[in-house]
Amino acid sequence: MIAVVGGGLAGLAAAARLARAGHEVVVLEREPELGAGIDVAGEPDETVITLPSAWRDLFRKSGRTLDAEFDRAGLTLVPAPARTHRFADGSSLVLPTDRGEQWATLTDTFGEPAAVAWRDLLDRLDGTWQALRRLGLEAEFTGSAQLTADVRARLRPRESIARLAAGLPAAQLTELVLDVAARLGQDPRRLPGWHAVRLSVERTFGRWQVANAAGLPQPADVLVGMLVERLATRGVRVHAGVEVVRIRKGADGPSIETTDGRLDVAAAISTLNPIDHADLTREKADYRTARAVRPAAGQGPLWASWHTLLDLPRLQTAVPGVLVASAWSPAGPDAWAQLLTGALAAYRVHEELTGEDMRPTNKDYRPGSARR
Secondary structure, three states: OEEEEOOOHHHHHHHHHHHHOOOOEEEEEOOOOOOOOOOOOOOOOOOOEEOOHHHHHHHHHHOOOHHHHHHHHOOEEEEOOOEEEEOOOOOEEEEOOOHHHHHHHHHHHHOHHHHHHHHHHHHHHHHHHHHHHHHHHOOOOOOHHHOOHHHHHHHOOOOEHHHHHHOOOOHHHHHHHHHHHHHHOOOOOOOEHHHHHHHHHHHHHOEEEEEOOOOOEEOOOHHHHHHHHHHHHOOOEEEEOOOEEEEEEOOOOEEEEEOOEEEEOOEEEEOOOHHHHHHHHOOHHHHHHHHHOOEOOOOOEOOOOOOHHHHOOOOEOOOOOEEEOOOOOOOOOOHHHHHHHHHHHHHHHHHHHHOOOOOOOOOOOOOOOOOO
16 A cells, blocks of 8 residues: 555545556545645636646556546646736736747837747747656655756756846846746845746746636646546545644554554555654654755745755655655645646655556556555
């Protein structure tokens, strides 16, 4: 049996994949309802979804495809309207995500030099995205050894969001970059500039929303409800209203003490923040991680500098067989990033328990072949 501690998005994503691979999975959730409080939308209107491919991959790898689920519910995924930015001077800008339309809009509004500067910045951030994909999104981040000269050249780790924004020729474009830090609840003077890659992701993959049969946008958290249903379909056991009080090393795997009793499992995935997680394991190494990071106003850690990357919880914790996957993982707090973090946790658990590699590049992997 595999236990998921806490109903965080990364953990639920991992649970769905592991159950589809044949594992017995149980989710231990303190709240009375699974999925409550999970924030999927990246904007205040709570409808916009970024990088929907992460959702598509999750549903495809755990059973019925996302499009099939939408068809059953009378829903569809459609392009969201362009974001409207309102600036300090009272002006506003409707900025499309399409590359050509962005160029035309910025040229008409601010002139060609500003449009060139914006295009060049996002082109550079495209390269940053390629580097970040190997640092916690599509592969585990294991430490500074992965920050090779080429990766550092793409990340420019010492360049903050504030410094990156200051290099743009129009005050409104500066505000567009600083808005990334504001949405994350971060100090732009301390947040590494590579976080502006979200602007590149929007330009490349667009902005999306779920619409009903009448074409009206639906709250993005409808996806959470579908994910919870997927867990039920896959036979994942959910213990809601149950609090975990201790995680420790057992004879053959982690031992989890709850308000309902003790569970001895083959592996566990914790979706808790580092502080709460350390209080459960009481391991010195986990306490060191907890002391090294502080919570942001939004989800995840407060960045003090680029070195915060090295302080974030790694996939493997101090307790053998216990992994962490959450908004505090190196991939980041975005919903799509948590889904990808959950995938990495699932891959790692499955391989450690069965010796099989279930990553997408492994063509020999057959769902359902796992030992329980």
